[in-house]
Amino acid sequence: MTETASTADPNSTASRSRREIVWQAAALLAATLLAYLPVLDAGFIWNDDDLTAILALVQRQGLSAIWFSSEAFNYWPMTWTSYWIEHQFFGTNPATGLPHPTSYHVINVLLHATASLLLWKVLVQLGVPGAWLAASVFAVHPVNVESVAWITQRKNVLAMVFYLVAMWQFLDFEQTSRRSRYLAAVVAFLLGMLSKGAIVAMPMLLLVLAWWRRGQVTRTDAVRTLPFWVVSIVMSGVEIWFQQVRAIGDETIRQADLAERVMASGPIAWFYLQKSLVPLDLAFVYPLWQFDTSKVLQWLPLAAGLSVLVVLIWATRTGLRRGPLAAVLYTLLNLAPVLGMIDIYFFRYSLVADHYQYVALPGVIALVVGGLSHAARVRNIERLPLKIASIGLVALLAGLTWQQVGIYQSPQRLWRDTLARNPGCWLAHNQLANLVNSSQKVDDARNHYLAAMDLIERQFGSGHVETARVHHNLGMLLGQASRQSGEPQLMHESIAHLETACRIDPDRGKYVESLSGVLQEQGRLDRAIDRLNDFVIRHPGDGQVWLLLAGCLEEAGRMAEADAARRRGRVDDPRRQRP
Template sequence: MNRPLDPVPPPPAFARTDRLAAVLVVAATLLAHAPGLGGGFIWNDADYVTAPALRSWAGLWRIWTEIGVTEQYYPVLHSAFWLQHQLWGDHALGYHLLNLIAHAGCAVMFGLVLRRLAIPGAWIAATLFALHPVHVESVAWISEQKNTLSLMCYLAAAWKYLEFDETRRRGAYAWASGWFAVALLTKTVTATLPAALLVVAWWRRDRLEWRRDVRPLLPWLVTGAAVGLASGWIERHVGGAGGDEFALTWIERGLIAGRAFWFYLGSLVWPFELNFIYPRWVPDVRVWWQWLYPLAALALLAGCWVTRRWSRGPLASILFFAGSLFPALGFVNLYGARYSWVWDHWQYLPDLAPLALLGAGGALIAQRGAGHWRFTAWSVFAMVVALMATLTWQHSRVFRDDETLFTATLRRNPASWMAAGNLAARLASDPARRAEAIGYFEMALRLKPDAAELHEGLGYLLARDSATQAPALEHAEAALRLDSARASAHNLRGMLLVRAGEIDAAIGAFQRALKLEPKLAAAAANLGSALLAAGRPAEAVPVLERAVEFAPTLAAAHLALGDAQRALERTADAERSYREALRLEPAALDGRLRLAELLAEQGRDAEAAPLLREVLARDAGSADAHYQIGRLGLRAGDTAMGVHALREAVRLRPDWPAARLTLGNALARAGDMTGAVEEFRAALALRPNDLGARNNLANALLASGRVAEAIREYETALQQQPDNADIRRNLAFARELLERGTGN
């Protein structure tokens, strides 16, 4: 017969003071973290805030069913981002506000769980958690909603499990299991919860029983282990947490773990040197002092084990802290470890235990001391809270934008190649700061010359300037030598090959990019454009349709698709594509210009003219717009206006044969044969085999009375196309004039 379970003391009744404490914690949290609400998106936030291809209901389905469509397979988190994007789109304030509210909620729930466990100083610990500056990174960084949302679910699961532990009601266990599942699908670090609950059970009763404690948590332990292993595989094989940077022995990983353990405890005690990216030290088994970190951690654990007879709290706290930190101690490959072994946001959940211990210790000191001692203890607590709130306020401002964040990072860690590279990428978005951006890219490459992403980033920046195409190609190829599987680097190389006139090689580069990353919309759009440039519009259309499917908000893909459809004379489809490109980027001139050209080709001059005038109002140097305006003027019978616009087009782009030819025709129509001859000759100099230009030149010479010159041009044209009846007829007429003595 089973022995009856030992009774668990009922949870303490919640008093009005608990509600007041919760309100004060929330208010203090909102106030201290307020500067973070004014921040924008930083670093990899764009990888988390719902991608354009995932914003539909079908995209929501893909979030749950396709590994790799999101930065990490956290479907609950990305579903939350999906919902938020429906509510406030790309406005950062909404995401920041939700994250801050979630953090405040976590602090309150933490306090409530501690109260349920009858741990002294529950609201002291909750306040420390809410205001500690080391948690700013989790609150002010939108991507780290995975921390705040997962911890809320973690604490909800813990609350309901403690209820089950006290009552053995199946409903409470079902709710606890549901919250645990949601937490796992928000962030897998919550897989440590069942182990943490076993620690709590041991702390409460000084023993673990199979029936009471282990058996109910066994399904959680198995599920958590399976999800954790799957997450580790995804992180390594999909998330980029592999390669030489993670080629470590287990002894080296142990050295990292020992040092990281003390680093995180140190950040709790001394949060004055916080940084986004900390120096990535090199573990070396030959350096004696590096062994002190893991040995000291083991000594601390042994000391807590010895003192468990007097107090189980310290040992429980250390076990909870180290166990929750385990995935981030270096034993599991995490992508962020490429840049640093330690990150502030990795200690968000583990901090619960040491803060609970600090809160309990402080409360016991205050409660057991005399009146003046109690006053002193609470005064010290008030000063600590004020100091932490001030530090949190200051640190929150660092996360305003990429430039502020990475500048501050470099100030404290000048060796951070990641910070230098990201600062360069941020500055590169401002054409006026191009030189600064190049300087930071070069700085980053000096720090880490084997970083393929840095070569690629600098290559993209250099590619924007026609004078630096060659070095841009060198950096693209350097990136591919270092990492031949970088689809975006193949895309960059293809772009540069197109500009160099090597269309076939460019097509190969784009195809390689798409083989590596089939849904890379930019590469698909570029491949379609290259196929179009190679005279293969029928092949370009399906490629560009895929690009539009992958990235429905990529205006360049719609624009290129319109070009391909236009080449196939699918004018209605082309018009729809151009209009969609214009809707997506109303300020873009290319879409407006292409649409105007298409409308003009259909004789819809009244619709085309306003579009062209809008282009010229914002870019008076657009040769294409002047050219199209000139053609419209000629078609409307306004030769003077047509000639004026075409002259401007030629002035802006003197090496444009079509503009020269059209201007020559306009001048001939206006009776300016001398000017017409000059333009036709210029067109032929640029395109010697242009039969139409040569025939028009001969006609203009003939009209000018320069018959002998006209005959030479007709004869040259006839050599190019011997069976052209019009040229033969014109040549015969010119020879007849010459025989009659007409002309020179």
């Protein structure tokens, strides 16, 4: 009887375990939703017009345009399809003619919460101590706000969900040998790469996990990663092509040789480690660092990082557990695509961004939380103080996240916060000026544009190509102000700024279109025609400029030339070929 009384009921134990898991999952989900609650009032910000551009493309040409063509500016068809599906449910706001931003924000938060739950599952499978706390820290870490509260970063959180599903299914396959799990892992990885290529390092990470768990990488381990390598290589090649050809095109992002790119990788990696551990002073755009490979001191961050890695490898070979090195390798491999070796369009503004470490962040969190949890277990520290400390940490991070989400309420607030944290951000001045929609605030906008020009010239030198963009924007603003106020002097200034934009960047079709449009409006047809003719001689394939030239020629009474230009424009502009 005594034996029966002292023996635990297996069914009761399992029931308690299930209830505990449900409560922990509910707590993680609640913490995530509460931390991101302010996002319900957030709107569209910078580059969120990607959404409307993709929806317009699908409306014109169907879903096949984002899956089987190069019409989109990048190849993330799963992300684009998620936008389209959501639009079918929530439609367009009749007042603005734009999609409802709230639904897209909510879906982003739910995807992030799903990723956090999946991270918990994977860490449990891997036997990482403190798995629930690590997943909770990831869920409410302020660095992740940029990926979650910025609609255009849907690609990040969606890729992360598929990435963790792939990891979960692969680990299940290793435990059960069920082929369906392996197939599910490969398919999930493919869907993740079709969302965004940030998870490209997965095949290498599977080998790292094999080494961590079993102390070696066998032939079987290598063979199992082959389909992942195929997906990784093919899809990363596609994404690099889209980034370099469709997104960047003929633009020069930065003039940096190989030595400078290698040098930059050190400070970039240390920056992400710092923000992971101390997520304070987060900015939407950080300062753009400049490097000089002739200065020995600027090589120290890279040298220090390599030294730490070498010491960690040596310590692992001489008795240290493999976990710390595996966590560091996870972080570095996931950061590798954004360490500056390959140009990304955003690098023209800053070499670092919070959203670039979304996939890599769990490595640092698992290392710190797992290490502390293991130490607490070894030292038999009581559970109550640990629970209080865990709740306090999650609450602190959730509070910082709540505060960080607030800056995404509107583009004005976002860019003002950016200037407060990074006064040298010319992009913030330019964007704040672009947001002026009242003729009474033209002087404010002009001051922001002039400040942007000054910062660009101080940082990059006189006549830098980015000043052309600001001159163009200022010219368009002054032209609109002239139409509203009737002041001819403003129109003269507008034309002068547009002329300057074309002189600095003569191969930008948008600039010559704007200038010629204003000249045509002012009756200066000969000048407009000369400008357009000069451009089409250099860029005969720009159908839009040909059509604008046809309009100017027709207005000037040169009908035969106008007809020829119009025919050329319809041939070279694919948008005009559709019925």
